[in-house]
Amino acid sequence: MKRISLLCVLALAACCPKNNTPVYLDPSKPLEERVSDALGRMTIEEKVAMTHAQSKFSSAGVPRLGIPELWHTDGPHGIRPEVLWDEWDQAGWTNDSCTAFPALINLAATWDRDLAHLYGDCIGQEARYREKDILLGPGINMGRTPLNGRTFEYMGEDPYLAGQLVVPYVQGVQSNGVAACVKHFAVNNQETRRTATNSVVDDRTLYEIYLPAFKAAVVDGGAWAIMGSYNLWNGEFNCHNKRLLCDILKGEWGFDGVVVSDWGGCRDDDQAVTNGLDIEMGTWTNGLTGAASDSYSHYHLARPYLERLRDGRATEEVLNDKAARILRTVFRTSMSPEQHFGSFTSPEHFAAARKIAAEGIVLLKNDGVLPLNIPQGGKILVVGENAYKMMVVGGGSSNLKTKYEIIPLDALREAFAGKAEVVWERGYVGDVTTDYNKVITGQDLSEKRTAGQLKADALAAGKDVDCIIFIGGLNKSAFQDNEGTDRKDIVLPYGQDELIEALAGLGRPMAVVNISGSPVAMPWANKVGAIVQGWYGGSESGHALADVLTGAVNPSGKLPFTMPKSLIDGPLKTERQYPGIREEGKQWWQEYYDEGVFIGYRWYDTQNIPVDFAFGHGLSYTTFEIGKASVKRSGAGWKVSATVTNTGKVAGAEVVQLYVSDSEASVARPAKELKGFEKVYLNPGESKKVSFTINKEALSFFDADKHEWVAEPGEFHALIGASSADIRADLPFTLK
Numbered sequence: 001m002k003r004i005s006l007l008c009v010l011a012l013a014a015c016c017p018k019n020n021t022p023v024y025l026d027p028s029k030p031l032e033e034r035v036s037d038a039l040g041r042m043t044i045e046e047k048v049a050m051t052h053a054q055s056k057f058s059s060a061g062v063p064r065l066g067i068p069e070l071w072h073t074d075g076p077h078g079i080r081p082e083v084l085w086d087e088w089d090q091a092g093w094t095n096d097s098c099t100a101f102p103a104l105i106n107l108a109a110t111w112d113r114d115l116a117h118l119y120g121d122c123i124g125q126e127a128r129y130r131e132k133d134i135l136l137g138p139g140i141n142m143g144r145t146p147l148n149g150r151t152f153e154y155m156g157e158d159p160y161l162a163g164q165l166v167v168p169y170v171q172g173v174q175s176n177g178v179a180a181c182v183k184h185f186a187v188n189n190q191e192t193r194r195t196a197t198n199s200v201v202d203d204r205t206l207y208e209i210y211l212p213a214f215k216a217a218v219v220d221g222g223a224w225a226i227m228g229s230y231n232l233w234n235g236e237f238n239c240h241n242k243r244l245l246c247d248i249l250k251g252e253w254g255f256d257g258v259v260v261s262d263w264g265g266c267r268d269d270d271q272a273v274t275n276g277l278d279i280e281m282g283t284w285t286n287g288l289t290g291a292a293s294d295s296y297s298h299y300h301l302a303r304p305y306l307e308r309l310r311d312g313r314a315t316e317e318v319l320n321d322k323a324a325r326i327l328r329t330v331f332r333t334s335m336s337p338e339q340h341f342g343s344f345t346s347p348e349h350f351a352a353a354r355k356i357a358a359e360g361i362v363l364l365k366n367d368g369v370l371p372l373n374i375p376q377g378g379k380i381l382v383v384g385e386n387a388y389k390m391m392v393v394g395g396g397s398s399n400l401k402t403k404y405e406i407i408p409l410d411a412l413r414e415a416f417a418g419k420a421e422v423v424w425e426r427g428y429v430g431d432v433t434t435d436y437n438k439v440i441t442g443q444d445l446s447e448k449r450t451a452g453q454l455k456a457d458a459l460a461a462g463k464d465v466d467c468i469i470f471i472g473g474l475n476k477s478a479f480q481d482n483e484g485t486d487r488k489d490i491v492l493p494y495g496q497d498e499l500i501e502a503l504a505g506l507g508r509p510m511a512v513v514n515i516s517g518s519p520v521a522m523p524w525a526n527k528v529g530a531i532v533q534g535w536y537g538g539s540e541s542g543h544a545l546a547d548v549l550t551g552a553v554n555p556s557g558k559l560p561f562t563m564p565k566s567l568i569d570g571p572l573k574t575e576r577q578y579p580g581i582r583e584e585g586k587q588w589w590q591e592y593y594d595e596g597v598f599i600g601y602r603w604y605d606t607q608n609i610p611v612d613f614a615f616g617h618g619l620s621y622t623t624f625e626i627g628k629a630s631v632k633r634s635g636a637g638w639k640v641s642a643t644v645t646n647t648g649k650v651a652g653a654e655v656v657q658l659y660v661s662d663s664e665a666s667v668a669r670p671a672k673e674l675k676g677f678e679k680v681y682l683n684p685g686e687s688k689k690v691s692f693t694i695n696k697e698a699l700s701f702f703d704a705d706k707h708e709w710v711a712e713p714g715e716f717h718a719l720i721g722a723s724s725a726d727i728r729a730d731l732p733f734t735l736k
């Protein structure tokens with residue numbers, strides 16, 4: 001069904017005598033006046049109808065009053081194709097192939113707030129053009145375990161980094177009259193048994209690690225929508241978790257937008273009404289499966305809600321609050337005073353996708369193999385399935401139908417056309433699927449050769465080449481970077497480790513490109529000349545990778561998570577921590593966040609556990625010096641400054657990172673925590689000064705007993721560096 005456009009609504013207003021134009025239809029009137037005017041005209045049934053889905057991705061408007069439906073769409077990486085009315089499968093429209101933007105983890109690796117805004121703005125324009133009002137993203141759950149199947153859809157392991165990037169993303173989206181629906185609120189850090197696991201997390205850990213990025217999205221970004229997560233926290237499902245939604249989100253943070261359930265995440269008739277949920281989406285009648293034929297009227301917030309309102313178990317006051325939030329969303333989006341029309345698959349969007357993808361690629365190691373310097377008439381051997389396999393299709397709800405996708409092999413051939421021959425050997429077979437929810441890539445990934453033959457062919461092809469580029473890693477099939485399942489280990493699948501070692505044994509200059517959305521172990525790291533962390537880069541992924549490999553773009557990405565040597569080095573040691581345990585008398589799996597605030601580099605650095613590549617690490621084709629660092633009192637806080645100089649021969653960018661360390665505290669604190677960063681672009685020889693402000697908040701921990709942030713007097717250190725492990729200046733200062 002086509003949404004009623006604002007023009008029709010205005011036409012409706014125009015046919016009433018001028019001074020009788022209803023306030024809610026008058027875009028010049030203040031938002032809250034429009035909301036209360038509309039609310040006053042609605043019946044209970046109309047209000048209830050707005051609180052639940054009427055199709056897979058829409059919830060009702062008020063047709064009698066000309067108030068449009070709300071259209072929701074995945075997701076964080078591009079606008080999902082239209083689906084059938086009550087199906088996940090695409091409907092087969094011919095005008096809905098979108099720009100696929102890089103995965104959010106790729107955006108996080110740019111450490112660039114401007115690019116986050118650009119991303120949000122572009123995807124917001126695509127959503128608006130496609131007449132979508134609520135964009136189901138971005139996802140900002142913390143990287144607690146590297147195994148989480150949705151790590152690629154999130155922004156890494158640090159709450160400050162995610163918080164800094166989510167704000168411009170949200171603002172960019174919403175500048176187009178589209179609500180960003182930030183997900184999945186909260187402590188939803190794994191896919192294994194995601195709908196049946198109770199996360200047991202203490203308040204300090206919650207406030208320090210799992211809430212800050214959401215708070216930033218709401219308080220600083222002004223997000224208009226939040227999606228509740230599938231799991232439980234402290235015994236209540238998060239789509240109707242009173243403490244999370246009523247007390248913290250709507251209470252402490254003053255959120256005035258709409259809470260949307262995850263699809264099928266609403267589980268209880270009463271709690272759906274009382275505990276802060278506003279729109280119930282994706283439910284089947286018995287919770288998660290087995291829909292009745294008129295399933296939408298069986299939703300928790302449909303017939304059962306009406307019954308409760310009629311017999312007095314539910315109040316109209318609570319209903320009015322939900323309806324007001326939904327109306328606010330309509331007046332902020334499709335009925336906003338500003339007319340937005342959006343744009344779709346424009347050259348600018350593809351250029352933005354390419355830029356973001358390239359800026360997030362991380363050069364992990366380089367002994368001079370990169371940028372590629374191949375003699376005229378030379379030969380490059382590319383090995384690996386990910387050089388060829390299209391990656392936009394797959395992975396769960398972030399699956400997209402894109403107008404085009406450039407694969408790395410084609411981009412490299414384009415880059416070296418007329419200069420060098422680029423030959424490809426598959427090397428191994430990974431995932432041969434080429435479709436998801438009826439979106440098909442059209443590639444043929446079938447393979448007749450045995451594993452042994454594939455390896456032998458790759459090795460034979462590598463004997464006389466100028467360079468070998470291995471492009472492998474993970475993909476979006478089950479138990480890899482994929483919604484609904486976690487990985488089982490961080491070891492590369494399909495025998496890639498052995499293949500990489502064998503190729504390295506040929507003694508040719510060799511670079512390994514790991515395409516993944518989550519950390520992998522790299523036991524061969526010392527045996528290859530260069531290592532590049534690529535990601536799922538979207539439509540322009542191949543071009544972005546070729547740009548970096550050839551040096552057309554100087555890499556400036558930094559890891560948004562730690563690359564550990566092995567899974568057992570990490571903080572999750574027991575089953576009760578991950579993936580959770582069954583306990584006598586408890587209905588749901590219990591998962592104890594016993595590691596507290598010590599996840600990611602907070603764990604590795606504090607425990608002094610060596611990792612392959614640290615959080616924040618990333619090299620460049622040039623070199624940077626960070627010097628002249630100082631810390632001074634300034635107002636209520638401290639000003640930390642440093643000068644960064646490009647000491648190499650090409651232009652490039654360094655991300656100067658500020659960590660704070662508390663020398664002594666009454667609670668166990670991480671060795672260091674990120675509290676500032678600045679990405680600085682410099683020509684050769686150029687210097688710039690970067691400054692950060694440290695306020696009391698940056699020194700504080702959350703005292704759960706007092707329910708407040710506490711900064712204890714004593715010595716602190718401002719640590720300035722190029723990664724969490726590469727600290728170039730250590731500046732002590734004292735809080736009196």
Ligand code: BGC
Pocket residue numbers: 074075136183262263397
């Ligand atoms: C996912 C959400 C997504 C929703 C709608 C759920 O399964 O968890 O992230 O937005 O489906 O597709």
